[in-house]
Amino acid sequence: MRFTAGAAGLTAVVMVALAGCGTPAATGSESPERGASASTAPEREDARLSSAELQGRWWTWAASEPEATNPVADTDGSACGRNQPHDVWFLAGTFGGQVKRACEVPGGRPIAAPxxxxxxxxxxxxxxxxxxxxxVLLDGxxxxxxxxEGDPITVRGAPGNPLTREEGNFAVTGCGLWVQLPPxxxxxxxxxIRGREGDFSTSVDYTLTVTAPPDRA
Structure with missing residues (x-):
């Protein structure tokens, strides 16, 4: 990740997940087909998020933990399950450089990452x-x-998180390259995943263990 100064104390962040901004940020403001292969389970109709929803929800997830347990600062995958939503599984990036992570993912859950x-x-x-x-390479x-290209989003930061640096809601613009995978x-x-912009680069090698989906019978 790359950091640049932002208004009202918000830090603008460049991230790559697996390895992973509008108006100036303001604290306290309220928010505003891939075909199946051997690697994928049958696609669900709700497997993809809109651009603004993807970015707003992912950044809020990434800012939901202090640095010691933050998924972006994670060096081995031990934090990958923290605060995951029920309908998608987010993967996090690095603040620059390369890491290898092992992560267990619930079956039937689509995956999204910057x-x-x-x-x-x-x-x-x-x-x-x-x-x-x-x-991005999935199973080679x-x-x-x-x-x-850019969406107005609201990011909610938890106390002590290394992304926004402050607690509260921030109105910003999010942009980037992303990947969304069906279950x-x-x-x-x-x-x-490998990403680069200018002199910033990041990469993450994930070993994902997908469990059997829950029995809905």
Whole structure:
């Protein structure tokens, strides 16, 4: 991740997940097909999030823990299950550099992660996206990242988190390259994400163990 100063104490952050900004941020403000393969379970109709929902929810998730237990600062995957929502499984990035993580993922859950991304204002995002590059490999097969040029979002930060640096709600613009995967088939999977923008680069090698989906009978 790359940090630049933001208004009202918000830190704008560049992140890559697995490895992973509108108006200036303000504290206290209220928020505003991939075909199936051997690696994937049958797709659900609700497996994909809209650009704004994806970015707003992911950044809030990433800012939900202090640095000691934050999934972006995680060095081995031990924090990957913290504060996960019920309908999607988020994967986190690094603050720059490379890590390897092992993570257990519930069966039947779609997966979402940034490749390289930013919080800031529209001008920040325009400059950032002109140089953003990234690749994703799922079990050795290339997955094309999604491009999200910029969406007004609200990010909610928990006390002591290393992203917003402050507790509260922040109105910002989110942009970046992202990947959304339908639920993976039970078993072990390899997910490799590489991202770069300018002199910032990040990568994460994930070993994902997907459990059997719950019995809905």
């Amino acid at each position: 490749v390289v991304n930013l919080l800031g204002d529209p001008q920040d995002c325009a400059a950032f996206m002109s140089g953003a590059r990234g690749t 097969e290339a997955v094309e990242p999604e491009t999200h 993976l088939a039970p078993g072990k999977h390899s997910l490799k």
